[in-house]
Amino acid sequence: MQATIAKLAERPNLWPWLLLTPLAIYLAVFFLVPLANVVFMSFTEPRLTLANYERVLTGALYQRVFVNTFATAALVTAVCLLVGYPLAFLMTRSSPRTAMLILTLVTMSFWTSFLVRTYAWMVLLGDSGPIIGFLKAIGIEQPPHLLFTRFSSTLAMVHILAPYMIMNIYSVMRKIDPVLIRSAQSLGARGAALFRHVYLPLTAPGIANGSVLVFVICLGFYVTPVLLGSPREQMIAGLIGTEIEEFLAFGRGSAMAIILLLITLVILTIYHRRFGLDKLWG
Amino acid sequence: MTSYLRLTDVSKIYGTVTALSKIDLTAEKGEFVTFLGPSGSGKTTTLMIVAGFEKATTGDVMIDGRSISAMAPHERNIGIVFQNYGLFPHKTARENVYFPLQMRGQAKAQGLRKAAEMLDLVGLKDLGDRYPKEMSGGQQQRVALARALVFEPSLLLLDEPLGALDKNLREQMQIEIKRIQRALGVTTVFVTHDQSEAMSMSDRIVVFDKGRIEQAATPLDIYHRPQTKFVAGFVGESNLVEATVTDAAAGKADAAELGQCDYKPDAALKNGQAVTLLIRPEHIKLSRQPLEGRKNVRIKVDTIVNYGDNALLMGHTEKRTLRCRVLGADIVIIKEGDECHLSWLPDAVVPIAG
Amino acid sequence: MNRLLITLGIIAVVFVVAPLVIVVPMSFSNARSLQFPPPGYWFGYYHAYFTDMRWLRPTWNSIIIAAGTTVLTMILVVPATFALVRHRFAGKSFADVMLLMPLAVPHIVMAVGYYSYLGMFGLVQTHLGVILAHTCLSVPIAFLVLSANLKGFDRTLERAAQSLGASPVRTFIHVTLPILKPGLIISALFAFIQSFDETVVAIFISGRNAETLPRKMFDSIRQEADPVIAVVSTLLFALVLAGIVLPPLLKSLRSRVTPAPAAQALSTAENQS
Numbered sequence: 001m002q003a004t005i006a007k008l009a010e011r012p013n014l015w016p017w018l019l020l021t022p023l024a025i026y027l028a029v030f031f032l033v034p035l036a037n038v039v040f041m042s043f044t045e046p047r048l049t050l051a052n053y054e055r056v057l058t059g060a061l062y063q064r065v066f067v068n069t070f071a072t073a074a075l076v077t078a079v080c081l082l083v084g085y086p087l088a089f090l091m092t093r094s095s096p097r098t099a100m101l102i103l104t105l106v107t108m109s110f111w112t113s114f115l116v117r118t119y120a121w122m123v124l125l126g127d128s129g130p131i132i133g134f135l136k137a138i139g140i141e142q143p144p145h146l147l148f149t150r151f152s153s154t155l156a157m158v159h160i161l162a163p164y165m166i167m168n169i170y171s172v173m174r175k176i177d178p179v180l181i182r183s184a185q186s187l188g189a190r191g192a193a194l195f196r197h198v199y200l201p202l203t204a205p206g207i208a209n210g211s212v213l214v215f216v217i218c219l220g221f222y223v224t225p226v227l228l229g230s231p232r233e234q235m236i237a238g239l240i241g242t243e244i245e246e247f248l249a250f251g252r253g254s255a256m257a258i259i260l261l262l263i264t265l266v267i268l269t270i271y272h273r274r275f276g277l278d279k280l281w282g
Numbered sequence: 283m284t285s286y287l288r289l290t291d292v293s294k295i296y297g298t299v300t301a302l303s304k305i306d307l308t309a310e311k312g313e314f315v316t317f318l319g320p321s322g323s324g325k326t327t328t329l330m331i332v333a334g335f336e337k338a339t340t341g342d343v344m345i346d347g348r349s350i351s352a353m354a355p356h357e358r359n360i361g362i363v364f365q366n367y368g369l370f371p372h373k374t375a376r377e378n379v380y381f382p383l384q385m386r387g388q389a390k391a392q393g394l395r396k397a398a399e400m401l402d403l404v405g406l407k408d409l410g411d412r413y414p415k416e417m418s419g420g421q422q423q424r425v426a427l428a429r430a431l432v433f434e435p436s437l438l439l440l441d442e443p444l445g446a447l448d449k450n451l452r453e454q455m456q457i458e459i460k461r462i463q464r465a466l467g468v469t470t471v472f473v474t475h476d477q478s479e480a481m482s483m484s485d486r487i488v489v490f491d492k493g494r495i496e497q498a499a500t501p502l503d504i505y506h507r508p509q510t511k512f513v514a515g516f517v518g519e520s521n522l523v524e525a526t527v528t529d530a531a532a533g534k535a536d537a538a539e540l541g542q543c544d545y546k547p548d549a550a551l552k553n554g555q556a557v558t559l560l561i562r563p564e565h566i567k568l569s570r571q572p573l574e575g576r577k578n579v580r581i582k583v584d585t586i587v588n589y590g591d592n593a594l595l596m597g598h599t600e601k602r603t604l605r606c607r608v609l610g611a612d613i614v615i616i617k618e619g620d621e622c623h624l625s626w627l628p629d630a631v632v633p634i635a636g
Numbered sequence: 637m638n639r640l641l642i643t644l645g646i647i648a649v650v651f652v653v654a655p656l657v658i659v660v661p662m663s664f665s666n667a668r669s670l671q672f673p674p675p676g677y678w679f680g681y682y683h684a685y686f687t688d689m690r691w692l693r694p695t696w697n698s699i700i701i702a703a704g705t706t707v708l709t710m711i712l713v714v715p716a717t718f719a720l721v722r723h724r725f726a727g728k729s730f731a732d733v734m735l736l737m738p739l740a741v742p743h744i745v746m747a748v749g750y751y752s753y754l755g756m757f758g759l760v761q762t763h764l765g766v767i768l769a770h771t772c773l774s775v776p777i778a779f780l781v782l783s784a785n786l787k788g789f790d791r792t793l794e795r796a797a798q799s800l801g802a803s804p805v806r807t808f809i810h811v812t813l814p815i816l817k818p819g820l821i822i823s824a825l826f827a828f829i830q831s832f833d834e835t836v837v838a839i840f841i842s843g844r845n846a847e848t849l850p851r852k853m854f855d856s857i858r859q860e861a862d863p864v865i866a867v868v869s870t871l872l873f874a875l876v877l878a879g880i881v882l883p884p885l886l887k888s889l890r891s892r893v894t895p896a897p898a899a900q901a902l903s904t905a906e907n908q909s
Contacts, residue, residue: 385800
């Protein structure tokens with residue numbers, strides 16, 4: 001009897017492996033191999049070479065696109081923070097009904113297909129749209145073109161990504177124990193000092209979460225910059241698309257894709273070391 | 283005759299950690315046995331081994347002469363009330379109680395009737411259609427009890443079921459559980475870390491510490507004749523004094539901190555043996571002057587904690603502190619900082635070997 | 637200070653909401669261009685959408701692909717989630733990371749990968765090809781939702797069922813599954829939406845034969861020709877509105893477990909990139 005029990009306890013548990021096998025096979029075949037394929041193409045298209053990376057890393061056009069992408073992502077993140085932080089703060093300070101209403105509106109935007117939102121900005125900023133119409137109405141004869149500029153794509157990306165920032169910051173702000181604020185006040189902190197020494201550090205995780213999320217998504221953003229941005233000021237993802245679809249330059253496209261992937265992974269890894277990725281994804 | 287429930291040489295080892303070390307224990311049919319011990323003492327592990335949710339590393343569990351070690355939990359026919367009750371949130375109270383009958387293939391109409399009867403027995407006659415979240419903690423507790431008993435289990439296990447209830451409800455449920463247990467005559471194992479609960483409910487208490495059984499005895503024996511220092515310290519309040527036996531026949535020992543102490547002679551002790559003397563605080567008397575025929579110790583009072591009907595007094599001699607419990611009326615004239623005498627009879631001193 | 641904050645807040649809310657609302661009047665416009673406010677109103681483009689195969693076919697394709705993706709995702713994710721949440725084994729943390737990896741890869745990168753890879757098997761421009769690709773993107777989201785549910789699952793309930801005489805299989809059917817149902821539904825819903833909204837990979841691999849609705853919308857906006865896009869946008873927006881205006885349903889589903897906003901955020905976040 002005892003021997004049987006001991007044997008049962010020692011038997012390695014095969015269940016988890018059995019349950020994981022289908023997914024593992026799927027991910028190997030339809031995730032890892034396609035990714036490896038990108039790496040492979042970046043070194044072998046059109047023939048075994050390092051030229052793709054050389055071209056992509058040193059070519060003036062490519063460098064401009066990389067710089068432009070980073071600058072745009074940073075700008076979008078900053079503006080999202082500027083819009084999101086006060087709004088999230090306002091939500092924590094308003095009545096539960098108002099907070100609920102704002103949250104519902106933000107969620108609504110969040111769940112609305114980004115193509116719909118991109119289209120909406122096309123209407124808003126178009127030459128016969130309401131903003132140009134308004135500018136004409138107040139007497140500006142030659143209003144600037146807004147559409148297909150860096151301005152239009154940045155604005156639309158801010159609109160599309162702001163909900164992530166707002167939700168991340170709000171979820172952190174909401175959990176702050178009011179006792180902490182009250183005890184800080186009782187200890188003499190007020191106004192700017194209270195914000196800088198107590199509130200800001202307490203909300204920092206939300207800011208970090210939201211910013212990393214927005215920044216990383218922005219780096220790889222394809223659709224909105226392609227549809228609303230200036231063709232002369234492409235971002236990485238858009239340029240990858242052009243290389244592949246128009247020039248059939250799989251090697252250069254793949255090399256850029258790999259660089260984009262590495263940058264994304266580096267940012268996420270640094271973030272993971274610092275805060276833990278599981279927090280970013282819930 | 284063999285016991286109804288018997289654990290032989292049961293151990294549980296997780297990697298290098300021994301959670302349970304060679305447990306032997308028995309329970310008779312209809313007996314109410316309590317596993318008492320601090321958290322991590324192995325009492326819940328033992329319970330889970332009996333239930334079949336943990337596999338013992340060594341040893342065997344038998345019910346009514348048959349080994350159940352190789353059985354899956356659902357084959358064991360053991361009713362369990364879990365710490366948080368484990369009521370199914372998607373089923374009503376009656377459906378919860380019907381569940382074990384459903385699993386045993388009982389017809390629905392008959393099973394639901396039986397479930398209703400059982401709910402009646404635990405005092406929830408009209409609440410059968412409620413969902414667990416619509417019930418109070420005490421009511422959920424009763425549903426869990428009804429569910430664990432409705433299929434006439436061979437054994438009832440209660441895993442700290444009263445922990446989540448407030449004090450008044452707790453006492454009420456203690457009485458209720460005893461009543462139902464007696465009415466059905468079901469052999470019961472109750473796990474708790476609350477000694478007063480163990481004292482008031484059990485036929486027998488098994489005290490666990492660090493994966494071992496320290497003592498298994500009736501509540502009165504556990505309290506008045508603890509066999510180990512741990513039991514003496516864990517159950518009830520105590521003054522524990524290290525001493526050496528000087529005259530085993532007459533019951534005399536020498537304590538470094540209190541001088542010579544007389545105790546109730548114990549044949550098992552020998553001269554020169556190291557012992558721990560247990561003196562319960564309620565057996566100590568407080569007086570201004572030394573009292574005749576008792577061991578007297580002069581102390582200075584440090585703290586008095588008043589509970590109304592009684593008070594706890596803590597004071598110190600030159601070498602150690604002592605605590606004593608006195609009736610509320612006696613304490614009125616004593617103040618913190620006063621000097622007075624504590625005294626006790628030799629019969630109040632219980633020697634514990636080792 | 638307070639007034640300034642409220643003003644800022646109102647501006648932010650208008651900024652968030654106005655672009656969503658503007659698509660509704662646009663869908664009733666009788667103009668061929670993006671004129672706003674519209675010169676006049678009619679229902680012509682709604683009629684056009686519901687009769688034009690060039691729009692209906694992508695819609696239907698998207699529904700089929702999203703449904704297929706949901707089924708495949710759940711078949712793969714449900715057992716895996718049980719393995720990862722319920723068991724401890726060597727390599728578990730590696731498996732956790734691998735499962736979430738697709739979230740970290742920009743969709744354009746996956747699109748490049750699939751474009752030539754699926755071609756080798758003749759899967760480009762097929763429903764199956766898009767389903768296989770979309771499943772990869774839905775897996776981490778479905779896993780996040782389901783594992784949060786499963787972690788919150790009180791295992792005492794399963795032990796209780798077993799102590800009451802239910803075999804492991806019956807415990808799963810009578811206790812685990814019913815209690816986990818809301819989580820399974822939300823998880824499947826997220827997988828569906830993820831696929832239904834996914835654009836970048838679809839642009840590259842769905843081609844003419846398996847053209848999805850987002851791909852059709854993308855082309856349509858790019859060519860700036862077809863006013864029907866406003867109709868589709870309004871319909872999609874109405875779906876979201878219905879989903880949010882009917883919160884009692886969703887709320888009752890979510891009340892037992894709350895997937896963190898960040899999880900939801902990223903779930904749709906990534907398919908927007």
